Amino acid sequence: MTQQMRDTADIIGRDDVNDLEAILSVVNTDADEAVHAVESVYDTIFTWDYEKGQRPKLDKLYEKAKRAQWNGQTDLPWETEVDQEKLVVANAVANGGFTDGIDVSGTALAHWGDAEWIRFGIESQNWTLSQFMHGEQGALVCTAKIVESVPWIDAKYYAATQVMDEARHVEVFAKYLDDKLSGHYPINAHLKLLLDDIIADRRWDMTYLGMQIMVEGLALAAFGFMHQMTTEPLLKQLLRYVMSDESRHVAFGVLSLQEYYQQLGAAELRERQEFAFEAAVRMRDRFLQQEVWARMGVDPKEVAPLLEQVPDRQVFQSLLFSKIVPNCKKLGLLDAADGWLRERFTEIGVIAFEDWADTGEEYDTLQATGTDAVA
Ligand SMILES: [Fe+2]
């Protein structure tokens, strides 16, 4: 039996997607835990059909992945000196100062001088890279689960290469944090909720939808921005390498789900739409960086409204969905069930990207330069 159609409150735990109070009330209560267990009951699938290349596009991707392996220890210039403070200051100068365009008078930030803003910039970078690292572990675990649960041999083969890729990504982000930055953050509560939901679902295609389409789609855009913005050569190269793998991972999701979704009925597609919407909101909620404000001794509730004034913030945030929306469209998820997901994406201001290049189209370009980079 399929479940009842759910409303926004059932899916994300609040009626209004923009309810700041509700968003900030979600906090990580197990920040000191050393391990985190998620219960998941699902079928591990053996297939006795070993014929390689039945799904030629997946097979091609697998062959490419084997050639594109790189070594996180030896292929990156780890000897590069990183001066975090200098980078934060240079970045602020390039953007016209720390508070350009924001009126902080009457708030806790009114008393902040350069020292506090520099500290904030450093904490913010530590937080961002920590979340990348945690997200990469999510990808590692999810993809290992896909190896077990997907029924097609070509997909099991490909997913096995992605497991190796993700191990390398966790490794390089952890090393960058330890060797070059100045502290870790626990996983953000919203990201944790999302990863838990993805890994707990027993349906193999939901792992793909949550991870390859949503989380990795957003990561690909976020890594792209950071790669463009950063002036730090080690991080730039690290991101370039990671991105060349990520574009393949997102393409793996699109190729696999395209075939599978063709045989699903309207009610089943609606469940996928709801899952995509939930993932989009969780990822959006994380943009507030509430743990950074808390560590700086500032109430996130006080500063969250100020963030609205940051020039281009809305544009920047919605651009993070520029890979996800075209890929959802390609999978038929925008317009199934009377366009339910199209309406939700319109509400959260990201529908404008529907006709941007999907990862299938874009993949060859990225891969061509990516393979050069790691040759
Ligand atoms: Fe990754």
Ligand SMILES: [Fe+2]
């Ligand atoms: Fe990935």
